[in-house]
Amino acid sequence: MNLGFIGFGEAAFEIASGLKKYESLMVTAYDPLWNVEEFSSLILKRANEANATLVEFPELVLGEVDAVIVAVPADKALDVSKQLKPYIKNELIYIDVSASGPDIKKEIALNVNEKGGKFVDAAMMGPLPVYKHQVPILASGDGTDIFLDLMKNYEMNMTKVSNTPGEATAVKLIRSIHMKGIAALYLELLEAAHEFNVEKLVIDSISETMNGRSFEETMNRLVTGTSIHALRRSVELGGTIDMLDTANVDSIMSQAAKVKLERLADFNLREKFKGEKPEHWQQVIEACKVVS
Structure with missing residues (x-):
């Protein structure tokens, strides 16, 4: 099996270093910074550690491998696919692991398919330094089964x-809406709790509320309950924002939540559900679609 990498930054290096124990797997890599003075020594060091053959031109990778993992920044992924397109051979498996959006992935797939290649949209769902080649990956595209x-x-x-x-x-x-958003929300909460010297009380109270149920159960309860109490909860958040502003604590997450709740209140779901909390979050989402 011959596997290639276009872009040999941290992501590619961690995957390749995990795969080096397999003698039947040959790895060839290209990185556009291989001859840039500030980065060349690091790229060479990574290639040596991962037992990867480093080449000077991307076409030298595509001409030798069965599958190529393209690990470039999201804003470069489409342009890179265009640059590589002349060298894509029939049946090559082209795996894009960038964080480009779905529409970009579809454009890349078209470039690959036009040359007879197969495309894989690969989303890495965990920390590479921890998992290396065993990082959980979700994959879609016409090359997924083959890869x-x-x-x-x-x-x-x-x-x-x-x-x-x-x-x-x-x-x-x-x-990422949850994982990045919740981190930002926690920062605001902890800044406020620290400012008012009530960290332990706040954390203990939230822990008691959150720890008793699974994530899905808690999510369902919060969404369904909020669907009929959105207006009242937005008003309550207004009081929180006033308190934070008075204490000179950034309230941007609370402000955003207040706006979202106000928009939800505009759907008047309390009337639609006749004041009764719906059983499932999907009922809330579908109701918002109908009203909109």
């Missing part, structure tokens, strides 16, 4: 989403 079969002997942790490019990335980006 899973090629890598079945190398203990990679991949799950197929669909044959549609962009759907794997959509999962990751939507998940």
Whole structure:
């Protein structure tokens, strides 16, 4: 099995270093910074540590491998696919692991398919330094089944989403609403709690509320309850914002939440559900679609 990498930054290095124990796997890599003085020594060091053959031109990778993992910044991924397009051979598996959006992934897939290649949209769902090649990966696109079969002997942790490019990335980006958003929310909460010297009381109170149920149960309860109490809760948040502003604590997350609740209140779901909390969050989402 011959595997290639275009871009040999941290992501590619961690995957390749995890795969180096497999003698049957040959790795070839190209990085555009290989001859840039500030980065060349690091790239060479990474290639040596991962037992990867470093080449000077990207076409030297694509001409030798069965599959290529393209690990470039999200804003470069489409342009890179255009640059690589003349060198894509028939049946090459082109795996894009960038955080580009679903529409970009579809454009990249078209570039690959036009040359007879197969495309995989791969969304890495965990920390690479911890998992290396076994990082959980969601994959979609017409090359997914073939890539899973090629890598079945190398203990990679991949799950197929669909044959549609962009759907794997959509999962990751939507998940980020929570993972990045909740971190920002925690920062605001902790800044406020510290300012008022009530950290332990706040954390203990929230822990008691959150720890008794699963994430899904808690999410469902919060969304369904808020659907009929959105206006009241937005008003309560207004009091929180006033308190934070008076204490000179940044309230941007609370302000955003207040706006979201006000928009939800505009749907008048309390009347639609006749004052009764719906059973499932999906009822709330569908009701908002109907009203809009």
